[in-house]
Amino acid sequence: MPAAKALEYPFSDPPAAGTAREVAPGMYWLRMPLPFALDHINLWLLEDGEEWVIVDCGIASDATRTAWEQLFAGILHGKRVNRVVVTHHHPDHLGLAGWLVARTGAEFWITEGEYRTGRDAREARQHAIDDLLALFARNGLPSEHFAALSKRNSYRSHVDEIPASFRRMREGESLQIGGRGWRVIIGRGHAPEHAALACEESGVLISGDMLLPRISTNVGVWPNDPEGNPLADFLNSLQKFRQLGADTLVLPSHGLPFRGAHARVADLEAHHALKFAALEAACATGGPRTASEVLEVLFQRRLDAQQLFFAMGEAIAHLHYLHRAGRLARDVGADRVIRYAAAQPAPVSV
Ligand SMILES: [Zn+2]
DSSP states (O other), X not given: OOOOOOOBOSOOSOOOTTOOEEEETTEEEEEEEOSSSSOEEEEEEEEETTEEEEEOOOOSSHHHHHHHHHHHHTTTTTOOEEEEEOSOSSHHHHTTHHHHHHHHOOEEEEOHHHHHHHHHHHXXXXXXXXXXHHHHHHTTXXXXXXXXXXXXXXXXXXXXXXXXXXXXXXXXOEEEETTEXXXXXXXXXXXXXXXXXXXXXXXXXXXXXXXXXXXXXXXXXXXXXXXXXXXXXXXXXXXXXXXXOXXXXXXXXXXXXXXOHHHHHHHHHHHHHHHHHHHHHHHHHSOSBOTGGGHHHHOOSOOOHHHHHHHHHHHXXXXXXXXXXXXXXXXXXXXXXXXXXXXXXXXXXX
């Protein structure tokens, strides 16, 4: 597999929280803190004549609100915010949307899939944990891990009340901002209907979490779609970024802005191809394996409770992909646990 061309990073250090850095004419980079191992998110401010458009909001926390107040006293001072655009429903993107919309009177733009999923996730209570543990148990996770997983912070604690109405973004439509068109590119697999925004005239892509420079986007199976094949959806969605200009400036939600979208798509394909091959080999030689039993094939490190949650979702997603592609056989044992083994060769017809 040829090594992908290295990415170029035109900006070496991020703006401090509460400040903005221009990355292209009329486009500004914001950075907000996150209380996780992944400790930051990038947000974007787009000039729209004398007004502003905010893209993504940050998690609902006092630290993020404080940073926004600095921005309202600084670059946003005296200017109207006409739209708050959210790429997808995850708390670091949607968390403060309700607060920002109430504070500014802006319209709230999001896809329908992300709006509904966010509302559902915010309403879900204990049954969501029960469904999660049932999914993980069916995929072989020993019950000794359940107590730690049950203590995970809930979605609700990181997301303010979601606005009661929204303006719907759809695949291919163009948002007019600052006299330029920003085309909506729907991506699946990471979230149900994630919106990236491409301004081809400026050669800029706001990629959200669909295309990140250093970490591979989390793609997991979750209890609301327990038989889903999100890795197929994700790998298919990535192809859309190959249609963009090769020197597009990519503005990702985590890490630094970069050039090299096509190379990054190739990197991610190679990354998953390696994982697929390793899983096929493990299930073929080690006998039938559960998702829990292949965690060590995918992740060569100790996992804390939050990492275990994402790792289980990812392991199930890889196994579903291989099963649907005919590369692994799947069997449900008398214990109702799902195991994967080498696919039987197709019968030879004569
Ligand atoms: Zn996300």
